[in-house]
Amino acid sequence: MPKVKALPAKLRRDLYRSMLRLRLCEERLVELYPEQEMRCPVHFSIGQEATPVGVSAALRPDDYAMSGHRSHGHYLAKGGDMNRMFAEFYGKKTGCASGMGGSMHLIDREAGFLGATPIVASTIPIGVGTAFGSKMRGDKKVTAIYFGDGATEEGAFHEAVNFAVLKKLPVLFVCENNLYSVYSPLSVRQPAGRVIADHVRAYGIESLQGDGNDPEEVYRMSMTAATKARRGGGPTFLEFATYRWLEHCGASYDNDLGYRSKAEFERWKKKCPLLRSRKRLLKDKIVTADNLKNIEADIRAEVEVAVNFAQASPFPDKSVLFKNIYAGSGDG
Amino acid sequence: MSRTLKVTQAIGEALDIAMARDKRVYIMGLGATDPRGLFGTTVGLEKKYGSRILDMPTAENGMTGIATGSALVGMRPILMHQRLDFALLSMDQIATQAAKWCYMFGGQQGIPLVIRIVIGRGWGQGPQHSQSLQAWFGHIPGLKVVMPVTAEDFKGLLLASIEDNNPVIFIEHRWLHNISGTVPKGYYTTPIGKLRVVRSGKDITIAATSHMVLEAIRAAESLAKAGVSAEVLDMRTIRPLDEKGLLRSVRKTGRLIAADTGVLQGGLASDLVAIASERAFKDLKAAPRRFGQADCPVPTAQNLSPLCYPTASDLATAAAEAVGLNLKRLDLPRPAEPRDLPDKSFTGPF
Numbered sequence: 001m002p003k004v005k006a007l008p009a010k011l012r013r014d015l016y017r018s019m020l021r022l023r024l025c026e027e028r029l030v031e032l033y034p035e036q037e038m039r040c041p042v043h044f045s046i047g048q049e050a051t052p053v054g055v056s057a058a059l060r061p062d063d064y065a066m067s068g069h070r071s072h073g074h075y076l077a078k079g080g081d082m083n084r085m086f087a088e089f090y091g092k093k094t095g096c097a098s099g100m101g102g103s104m105h106l107i108d109r110e111a112g113f114l115g116a117t118p119i120v121a122s123t124i125p126i127g128v129g130t131a132f133g134s135k136m137r138g139d140k141k142v143t144a145i146y147f148g149d150g151a152t153e154e155g156a157f158h159e160a161v162n163f164a165v166l167k168k169l170p171v172l173f174v175c176e177n178n179l180y181s182v183y184s185p186l187s188v189r190q191p192a193g194r195v196i197a198d199h200v201r202a203y204g205i206e207s208l209q210g211d212g213n214d215p216e217e218v219y220r221m222s223m224t225a226a227t228k229a230r231r232g233g234g235p236t237f238l239e240f241a242t243y244r245w246l247e248h249c250g251a252s253y254d255n256d257l258g259y260r261s262k263a264e265f266e267r268w269k270k271k272c273p274l275l276r277s278r279k280r281l282l283k284d285k286i287v288t289a290d291n292l293k294n295i296e297a298d299i300r301a302e303v304e305v306a307v308n309f310a311q312a313s314p315f316p317d318k319s320v321l322f323k324n325i326y327a328g329s330g331d332g
Numbered sequence: 333m334s335r336t337l338k339v340t341q342a343i344g345e346a347l348d349i350a351m352a353r354d355k356r357v358y359i360m361g362l363g364a365t366d367p368r369g370l371f372g373t374t375v376g377l378e379k380k381y382g383s384r385i386l387d388m389p390t391a392e393n394g395m396t397g398i399a400t401g402s403a404l405v406g407m408r409p410i411l412m413h414q415r416l417d418f419a420l421l422s423m424d425q426i427a428t429q430a431a432k433w434c435y436m437f438g439g440q441q442g443i444p445l446v447i448r449i450v451i452g453r454g455w456g457q458g459p460q461h462s463q464s465l466q467a468w469f470g471h472i473p474g475l476k477v478v479m480p481v482t483a484e485d486f487k488g489l490l491l492a493s494i495e496d497n498n499p500v501i502f503i504e505h506r507w508l509h510n511i512s513g514t515v516p517k518g519y520y521t522t523p524i525g526k527l528r529v530v531r532s533g534k535d536i537t538i539a540a541t542s543h544m545v546l547e548a549i550r551a552a553e554s555l556a557k558a559g560v561s562a563e564v565l566d567m568r569t570i571r572p573l574d575e576k577g578l579l580r581s582v583r584k585t586g587r588l589i590a591a592d593t594g595v596l597q598g599g600l601a602s603d604l605v606a607i608a609s610e611r612a613f614k615d616l617k618a619a620p621r622r623f624g625q626a627d628c629p630v631p632t633a634q635n636l637s638p639l640c641y642p643t644a645s646d647l648a649t650a651a652a653e654a655v656g657l658n659l660k661r662l663d664l665p666r667p668a669e670p671r672d673l674p675d676k677s678f679t680g681p682f
Contacts, residue, residue, distance in 0.1 A: 095438075123397075
């Protein structure tokens with residue numbers, strides 16, 4: 001690895017803070033989920049914080065992002081409103097989708113987070129479409145599309161990449177490879193020895209692999225890709241290696257099921273993006289132990305506000321059941 | 333001002349007007365810019381609108397998602413499939429993404445997307461080019477589904493569909509493409525969700541969709557000669573369905589024949605009969621009847637495929653039975669020959 005210039009101290013602190021925000025947010029949700037008040041499937045991304053944080057830091061506030069079922073981190077890192085996210089999990093009127101979507105349908109258009117939906121790979125062509133729209137409109141915006149390793153097995157992914165390359169669209173295809181599609185390991189889904197990034201390169205797209213648990217590496221790669229996209233250089237495929245700590249869906253650990261080994265889990269836990277980042281920041285004297293405490297206290301306070309906001313919010317009125325099936329007329 | 337146009341010309345005129353009126357409108361389809369121009373409906377548009385009309389990869393599902401995404405950022409795409417059977421590859425994007433988008437995000441954003449879909453029939457279209465699955469689309473809240481019949485409605489409903497802020501499935505029966513009719517000049521829209529009373533009558537209602545409207549008209553002409561007054565309804569829109577218009581007619585005539593281009597089970601004809609039976613039961617003087625595509629895949633052989641489609645004769649016979657008319661008094665309309673073509677102007681392949 002060639003020596004690279006260190007990132008500005010403020011950016012490094014911000015990356016760490018943003019990751020910690022995702023972690024503490026999800027840890028609080030994990031505590032609350034067993035109360036059965038958040039009545040929707042949740043897909044936690046604990047252990048995978050570095051990728052969305054690094055990607056988002058490379059995007060502009062008015063750039064676009066889209067995602068799939070495991071989208072909390074993508075939404076928050078892009079600037080999605082935390083209060084409204086919590087309220088959405090509780091199915092409340094004040095939720096980011098007015099309680100109609102739940103955890104699998106996060107959206108914050110003001111933050112450029114245009115939507116997440118859980119049918120695997122379905123938002124990949126939609127994200128390519130937003131980039132196609134940007135190109136037709138000439139608005140210079142970049143779209144980042146998040147998905148997992150499983151999505152690269154869907155036809156929609158391949159159709160979308162082909163079109164993005166054909167039209168040189170401003171897209172970052174962000175593949176978070178966490179090795180499993182629910183309980184199914186890559187070994188039962190793709191031939192032995194396949195490297196996803198190599199496979200995708202055959203489409204004629206720049207295709208790179210990175211450490212998905214290192215926010216600084218993710219940021220550098222994403223920044224290069226976003227700058228290229230903005231200049232009309234076309235899409236980039238970024239495969240980031242990472243690992244989900246909790247079960248596929250739900251708030252528990254599921255290592256007792258035996259679909260992945262204890263040793264594998266421990267190996268990845270040692271690569272915790274927060275742990276590694278914290279060590280480096282302390283070593284480089286970017287932060288002090290006191291700074292870290294303050295950052296954590298701030299975030300915990302923000303999370304509690306979100307919890308209270310969500311719990312105190314009303315459910316949607318029953319009269320909305322048949323509303324918004326169709327958009328009204330007029331320029332929307 | 334009106335003049336006579338073929339349906340394909342009326343479609344082309346609607347596309348031209350929509351693109352001239354709104355720069356956000358663009359067209360994608362496999363073959364959209366080829367010399368044949370989607371049955372002639374897009375010929376000349378590339379010269380006028382350049383990159384706003386584009387051919388595309390053979391990737392129905394992906395391209396539907398791409399169209400949807402472009403709509404999210406302000407474009408108004410029109411996507412075209414030359415047979416309905418190909419559009420089925422994009423059911424995730426149509427039914428689970430585009431149709432749900434507005435509702436599942438709390439009404440923040442509709443998807444203004446028109447998907448033109450052609451139903452094939454005859455000349456060996458066979459099992460995979462003849463499916464008439466409007467009921468699939470009609471089954472999905474969040475979609476609008478239209479099936480015009482006349483050239484005037486093709487233009488007016490297409491313009492209304494393009495202006496609509498929701499995904500609209502615009503279904504074109506291939507046997508209607510060559511039909512001519514008077515079409516007003518310039519811009520106008522035909523409201524989505526309103527049926528058209530083609531012919532007013534008092535003894536029986538024949539409610540039909542798409543090409544079956546033409547069969548219903550022929551049946552009504554034959555019934556009229558025998559003194560039976562049939563009211564013919566062109567349903568025009570599958571979703572939202574004009575239930576009020578249907579009930580108004582059935583309450584007046586007391587009898588209903590529902591004629592759809594799709595199969596009966598889970599289909600439109602069944603829906604129309606169910607609505608009439610549930611909501612106008614006491615007004616019914618005879619059991620409603622349903623007609624639709626035969627309950628088998630449509631075979632290719634030219635002597636077999638015509639057996640899959642009900643004719644004006646079938647409708648007239650059922651109507652005569654419903655009103656208690658002696659069948660001997662009915663001069664049944666003869667089907668056009670050969671029966672796997674709509675008329676002599678059509679020659680294969682198509």
